[in-house]
Amino acid sequence: MMMRSSRFSDTIHVFTLTVICFTTLFSSSILVQGKIRRFKWEVKYELKSPDCFEKPVITINGQFPGPTIKAQQRDTIIVELKNSFMTENVAVHWHGIRQIGTPWFDGVEGVTQCPILPGEIFTYKFVVDRPGTYMYHSHYGMQRESGLIGMIRVSPPRTKPEPFKYNYDRSLLLTDWYHKSMSEKATGLASIPFKWVGEPQSLMIQGRGRFNCTNNLMTPQRSEAEVCNASNADCSRFVLTVIPGKTYRLRIGSLTSLSALSFQIEGHNLTVIEADGHYVEPFTVKNLFIYSGETYSVLLKADQNPNRNYWITTSIVSRPEKTPPATSVLNYYPNHRRRRPPTPEASNFQPAWNDTHPRLAQSLAIKARRGFIHAPPENSDKVIVLLNTQNKVNGYMRWSVNNVSYQHPTTPYLIALKHNLTDAFDWRFTPPESYDSGNYNIFAVPSNANATMSDGIYRLKFNSIVDVVLQNANTMNVNNSETHPWHLHGHDFWVLGYGEGKFNELEDPKRYNLVDPIMKNTVAVQPYGWTALRFRADNPGVWAFHCHIESHFFLGMGIVFEYGIDRVSDLPSSIMGCGQTKR
Numbered sequence: 001m002m003m004r005s006s007r008f009s010d011t012i013h014v015f016t017l018t019v020i021c022f023t024t025l026f027s028s029s030i031l032v033q034g035k036i037r038r039f040k041w042e043v044k045y046e047l048k049s050p051d052c053f054e055k056p057v058i059t060i061n062g063q064f065p066g067p068t069i070k071a072q073q074r075d076t077i078i079v080e081l082k083n084s085f086m087t088e089n090v091a092v093h094w095h096g097i098r099q100i101g102t103p104w105f106d107g108v109e110g111v112t113q114c115p116i117l118p119g120e121i122f123t124y125k126f127v128v129d130r131p132g133t134y135m136y137h138s139h140y141g142m143q144r145e146s147g148l149i150g151m152i153r154v155s156p157p158r159t160k161p162e163p164f165k166y167n168y169d170r171s172l173l174l175t176d177w178y179h180k181s182m183s184e185k186a187t188g189l190a191s192i193p194f195k196w197v198g199e200p201q202s203l204m205i206q207g208r209g210r211f212n213c214t215n216n217l218m219t220p221q222r223s224e225a226e227v228c229n230a231s232n233a234d235c236s237r238f239v240l241t242v243i244p245g246k247t248y249r250l251r252i253g254s255l256t257s258l259s260a261l262s263f264q265i266e267g268h269n270l271t272v273i274e275a276d277g278h279y280v281e282p283f284t285v286k287n288l289f290i291y292s293g294e295t296y297s298v299l300l301k302a303d304q305n306p307n308r309n310y311w312i313t314t315s316i317v318s319r320p321e322k323t324p325p326a327t328s329v330l331n332y333y334p335n336h337r338r339r340r341p342p343t344p345e346a347s348n349f350q351p352a353w354n355d356t357h358p359r360l361a362q363s364l365a366i367k368a369r370r371g372f373i374h375a376p377p378e379n380s381d382k383v384i385v386l387l388n389t390q391n392k393v394n395g396y397m398r399w400s401v402n403n404v405s406y407q408h409p410t411t412p413y414l415i416a417l418k419h420n421l422t423d424a425f426d427w428r429f430t431p432p433e434s435y436d437s438g439n440y441n442i443f444a445v446p447s448n449a450n451a452t453m454s455d456g457i458y459r460l461k462f463n464s465i466v467d468v469v470l471q472n473a474n475t476m477n478v479n480n481s482e483t484h485p486w487h488l489h490g491h492d493f494w495v496l497g498y499g500e501g502k503f504n505e506l507e508d509p510k511r512y513n514l515v516d517p518i519m520k521n522t523v524a525v526q527p528y529g530w531t532a533l534r535f536r537a538d539n540p541g542v543w544a545f546h547c548h549i550e551s552h553f554f555l556g557m558g559i560v561f562e563y564g565i566d567r568v569s570d571l572p573s574s575i576m577g578c579g580q581t582k583r
């Protein structure tokens with residue numbers, strides 16, 4: 001069998017090997033060329049016990065979480081990825097990297113590429129065009145939650161220092177963790193009766209959690225010690241060592257499957273300075289709320305009593321607290337790394353899980369940093385209002401947007417559109433750009449919960465300004481509305497406003513922040529609330545926009561935007577090979 005790696009040269013011809021940008025330095029225009037950073041990754045399952053419970057975990061070159069990619073703005077990243085799974089496909093998304101000019105390397109199976117089959121090698125190649133904190137993860141089914149995750153740090157060029165100072169740079173990736181396999185959970189979600197995935201067994205900081213093995217009721221055919229072993233080195237607590245008096249930049253990212261989190265360090269303030277790759281006006285918090293798909297940088301000053309260690313904690317908000325918090329240790333050098341903080345483990349401040357007000361307050365407090373404000377255009381060309389609901393389709397439980405539940409086709413859209421494969425998906429179906437807001441009660445269980453499935457997509461005008469209002473509503477359970485973090489591929493958007501209740505299209509836009517809104521790639525819509533965002537459709541391609549909760553996107557909570565397909569260069573043949581595509 002010929003492997004796709006042999007098409008490496010095809011990939012290269014569509015994307016010049018060196019990235020050349022013009023920039024103004026010392027008041028004169030000179031040519032700046034980033035470095036090429038090559039990585040060879042082998043992706044496979046290994047039996048590991050990251051929360052003391054043993055299960056197959058995805059590793060990259062033996063590591064979980066995967067290696068942090070460190071690069072400088074304008075560098076070209078080349079990842080040669082070998083799929084060493086025995087039976088599973090894979091695709092990797094570079095979360096927050098806009099893929100300007102390379103939409104085919106966005107890594108979304110069914111949208112931008114065919115999946116990478118077991119045994120194949122696929123080469124991703126893209127430019128990191130902005131400094132900041134980003135992530136990568138699997139975008140194949142719900143595979144992300146099996147552990148294919150990692151961080152990307154992009155530093156600015158030396159000539160453009162950042163507007164804050166710190167002594168050391170550290171990353172902390174937060175996740176939640178299930179003991180059941182992806183296929184067991186997916187089977188339950190796609191069954192009648194519906195079997196919900198439930199709350200995660202553990203939370204993890206940098207891939208380490210601690211499940212209470214005495215609660216372990218699973219796999220009775222194996223001895224408990226074999227399956228869950230509290231002294232396994234895989235689940236020893238992550239330790240962050242700091243030197244008294246020094247300032248640390250902590251890059252905190254969340255790739256949870258389900259949970260919204262609060263993150264806190266006992267006795268220390270956190271000064272927020274960056275969100276999703278954009279500098280924010282610094283503000284100080286005791287705890288940072290973070291949703292799946294978001295990244296923040298905070299400054300931490302090691303300015304407390306240096307004779308002891310402190311708890312670092314992350315806990316669930318927005319869903320009932322069934323999963324215990326994850327803890328790491330902030331170790332003040334030269335105390336011993338393993339010295340237990342003197343306070344009880346859960347004594348750290350933790351906000352109430354069901355109080356949305358402090359979460360909304362944090363979101364409202366974030367503004368673009370003075371001197372780095374990139375104000376949005378005053379008006380938009382189009383407004384799309386997206387009602388988020390839980391529904392039934394033919395008796396199956398689904399999530400929908402304006403009553404349409406998303407399913408992606410077997411032929412990726414990007415290829416279907418570029419190669420004019422007109423029956424690869426439903427080209428004629430135009431998904432609705434609004435819902436019947438006058439008659440819809442967002443506070444009640446839907447009176448008619450039936451929705452339709454479709455693979456139709458939203459087609460935008462190149463360079464148009466698009467507003468999207470995400471409207472939350474009651475689920476199919478009485479008095480229940482959930483938090484949904486929405487992630488847009490290929491763009492950053494301005495966050496124009498948040499509100500409680502139903503969005504009022506005449507009044508609410510008058511309160512939009514058009515002065516100093518932050519730009520992000522992921523934003524939450526709170527229970528029974530709405531969130532408004534604006535973006536410029538200036539990156540031709542096909543882009544997913546979806547709830548970052550794994551099971552919700554799996555159940556149809558997403559849409560796809562297309563525009564400017566005629567401006568997309570020839571596609572590399574490495575992304576082909578499935579559905580109607582030909583290699």
Ligand SMILES: O=C1O[C@H]([C@@H](O)CO)C(O)=C1O
Nearest residue numbers: 196390475476477482551552
């Ligand atoms: O998709 C979901 O299903 C469950 C629950 O609504 C099932 O009754 C839940 O909490 C979700 O987020």
